[in-house]
Amino acid sequence: SAAAAAGKTVVIGLAADSGCGKSTFVRRLTSVLGGGAEPPSGGNPDSNTLVGSTATVICLDDYHSLDRAARKARGLTALDPRANDFDLMYEQVRAIKEGRAVDKPVYNHVTGLLDPPERIAPPKILVIEGLHPMYDERVRDLLDFSIYLDISEEVKFAWKIQRDMAERGHSLESIKASIDARKPDFDAYIDPQKQYADAVIEVLPTQLIPNDEEGKVLRVRLIMKEGVRHFAPVYLFDEGSVVTWIPCGRKLSCSYPGIKFAYGFGTYFGHEVSVLEMDGQFDKLDELIYVETHLSNLSTKFYGEVAQQMLKHADLPGSSNGTGLFQTIVGLKVRDLYEQIAAERADVTTDPLRV
Ligand code: ADP
Ligand code: G6P
Structure with missing residues (x-):
């Protein structure tokens, strides 16, 4: 788009449900791009960001507007747009694209809380990975290229079993229940993004x-x-x-x-x-x-x-x-x-x- 062409930082969107290979993809991508990809030094040890001399990768979970307890209290999943701040996402991705640093919130996956913000300087390439990089039209228009990882239900189930049963000791029933519970929101808010990829x-x-x-x-x-x-x-x-x-x-x-x-x-x-x-x-x-x-x-x-x-x-x-x-x-x-x-x-x- 014209807006995309006018920017300074090239912005790439990577969308998928959680547990569908985003971090794996990011490792292959940053390896090809070169310039490394490390957590910001001296910052929050639970930061979701990776910084290299070519690319910075930010996780859109950082734009959760509701923390884990608040989502639970309101009966919303992290996939629900009402649990995410798209205005701030848009504002900050646009600022970075225009060459300005931002103080991005940090969602702590360990505690389920929102931590103090971290400073993100404009890189050559910004990768925004997460559940909703193509959900909001304004954010979508900032993307120079977009990628969707579409993992079929059968395969998603097989990967989850492999990870959650083998490594985390969950039962088959509980894994199935957690996938089923997310499915309506996945179908409504995540899956439709593939049409834009x-x-x-x-x-x-x-x-x-x-x-x-x-x-x-x-x-x-x-x-x-x-x-x-x-x-x-x-x-x-x-x-x-x-x-x-x-x-x-x-x-x-x-x-x-x-x-x-x-x-x-x-x-x-x-x-x-x-x-x-x-x-x-x-x-x-x-x-x-x-x-x-x-x-x-x-x-x-x-x-x-x-x-x-x-x-x-x-x-x-x-x-x-x-x-x-x-x-x-x-x-x-x-x-x-x-x-x-x-x-x-x-x-x-x-x-x-x-x-
Ligand atoms: P995300 O960042 O989307 O949560 P990850 O890249 O961390 O996903 O992958 C989550 C898990 O899914 C991995 O630990 C692995 O068990 C499984 N997985 C991901 N990609 C593949 C793949 N290509 N083949 C087999 N299993 C995979
Ligand atoms: C998704 C989101 C995470 C969230 C997780 C669990 O995977 O990407 O940010 O932590 O769901 O959500 P919950 O509401 O159970 O903490």
Whole structure:
């Protein structure tokens, strides 16, 4: 948008329900962007912010207007817009975009209370991650690029079980109950934001195993809007064609159930999109270079950069499947978008014809 182009800081929105991979995505993104990502030094130890020399990541939970007790008393979830201060969110994201530092509130996830504000200086790239980066039209208009992580119910359930049952000792029933309790607000306030996203990573159960119950093998779709400034969608083999590709064979090891890629185009909430899909998982990450070679418009800076990033973060969830691959690719597209915007600005300030 025109407003987005006029800003100083490039602003990226990352939306998803909680427990759906935002922090994992942020780690891959900041790694691709370079310049580090650390909690602000000497500040609140429970700060949700990450600061690097290229990007600052803020968590929109910091704009909760009601703390945990107040939400409970009023019977509202954190997903409910009435529990969040969109006026302040808008004001502060706009200020940062215009190059001004702000004193942002801090929501303490440990205590459930609002802590004293922390100072946020304008970075080159501001990532706003959370439940509602595309909910408020004013905030949405400040975004140069937006991403939605769309985790299907089955997969969300499988991830929650894995984490809350294995690591936190919750029961299956209580996990199901907590997902069900959030669902109406998720459907009303979080899910609709995907229609505004420039890129959606959709995570579904595999189609390679009939009636898969385990939820370990995933079918992941990268949905990319056409016609977005500074964003050239990635493609497989030939742009604008329809392709399915099974890379398993002499050059790529695949154990059961194998890997299947697909590429094509279509519409998504009335927008033209292209879609890259990967079902299955990699056996050996160092063979990923073979897949990378067949993808185009990756915005890599050198041959094998995708594979290198995936290997570097092999310990993060999703590294052997399409979630990690597509998060890495979207990270590269964000870096490219930033560099294009920065180059345009440099042109404007040095072009004598425009002075
Ligand atoms: P958020 O920041 O949205 O709460 P996280 O990135 O912290 O989400 O991920 C929450 C949990 O979900 C992880 O600890 C992991 O158990 C699971 N998870 C996230 N992404 C994946 C993935 N791609 N594959 C498998 N599990 C995942
Ligand atoms: C979501 C929000 C968090 C909130 C959590 C639990 O995950 O992102 O900010 O803390 O819900 O909400 P509760 O109202 O139970 O504290």
